[in-house]
Amino acid sequence: MSDFRCMIVDVEHERIDPAAALEFVADPAFGGFAMFVGRVREQNQGRAVVGVSYDVFEQLALAGFDDIVRRAQEQFGPRLKIHLAHARGRLGVGDVAVVVAVGTPHRDEAFRACRQVIEAVKHRSPIWKQEHYQDGSSEWSEGCSLCETQARDDQPESRHDGHAHG
Amino acid sequence: MKVEVSLFGAFRDYEPGAAVTLEVPAGARVADLRSALAAHGRAHWPGFREGLLMRSAFASQSCVLGEQEPLPASGPVVVLPPVGGG
Numbered sequence: 001m002s003d004f005r006c007m008i009v010d011v012e013h014e015r016i017d018p019a020a021a022l023e024f025v026a027d028p029a030f031g032g033f034a035m036f037v038g039r040v041r042e043q044n045q046g047r048a049v050v051g052v053s054y055d056v057f058e059q060l061a062l063a064g065f066d067d068i069v070r071r072a073q074e075q076f077g078p079r080l081k082i083h084l085a086h087a088r089g090r091l092g093v094g095d096v097a098v099v100v101a102v103g104t105p106h107r108d109e110a111f112r113a114c115r116q117v118i119e120a121v122k123h124r125s126p127i128w129k130q131e132h133y134q135d136g137s138s139e140w141s142e143g144c145s146l147c148e149t150q151a152r153d154d155q156p157e158s159r160h161d162g163h164a165h166g
Numbered sequence: 167m168k169v170e171v172s173l174f175g176a177f178r179d180y181e182p183g184a185a186v187t188l189e190v191p192a193g194a195r196v197a198d199l200r201s202a203l204a205a206h207g208r209a210h211w212p213g214f215r216e217g218l219l220m221r222s223a224f225a226s227q228s229c230v231l232g233e234q235e236p237l238p239a240s241g242p243v244v245v246l247p248p249v250g251g252g
Contacts, residue, residue: 038252054251055174055175055178056251057172057174057225057244057246059227059228060225060227060228060229060230060244060246063228063229086251086252097251097252098251098252118252121251121252122249122250122251122252123249124249125249125251126174126225126244126246126249127249127250127251127252128174128175128176128247128249128250128251129250129251129252130175140175140176140179140247141250142248142250143247143248143249143250144248144249144250145221145222145223145248146222146223146230146246146248146249147221147222147223147233
């Protein structure tokens, strides 16, 4: 069985299950587990949110997920299991949008790998978020330009930090 | 040559079918398609935000394309506005 499981979950048919994610990364050799759970929050920049729709270019997103978890394995492995799931479709406030679960022998690698994976997902994956507001309006979130990310990646000392969103 | 362009995210609001077909010169590169899509947007999409297109990447079915890369020989090209999952 693979040490990685990456998926896009169509919320019309199923929901992301954080418990299943933790179960997947369980291993008798591991003592460290870290999990990030992203849920839809009720406010965005002071406006009341009633839901969020996620649009996903699935083929490229899954290829990118594979690349993200393999980079994490190179950096923090080789003993490492990762579960990565992101929602597609409309969610309500409090619904789970994304889960990253990591299991490793010790806690340090688990925390660091989990952080690295979720940041890469947010900054590089072809996923878009449209927020639906209480007043009936909807807006696509301004995100990270993949042109700019790619240009930065071409720099030898490139880093992606200094800003936060979502 | 004709190129089918698939639209995601904010671009879906401009085109209910989430796709347009554009004419570009034979041997066109990504930059040429960007220009063609900008012209299409100005002509056909009310409220078109050209700045959004300028910050958008283009991709084949398997990878993000550089600005000077030739367009894929087959299959649609995908426009990727700035991303923001999670």
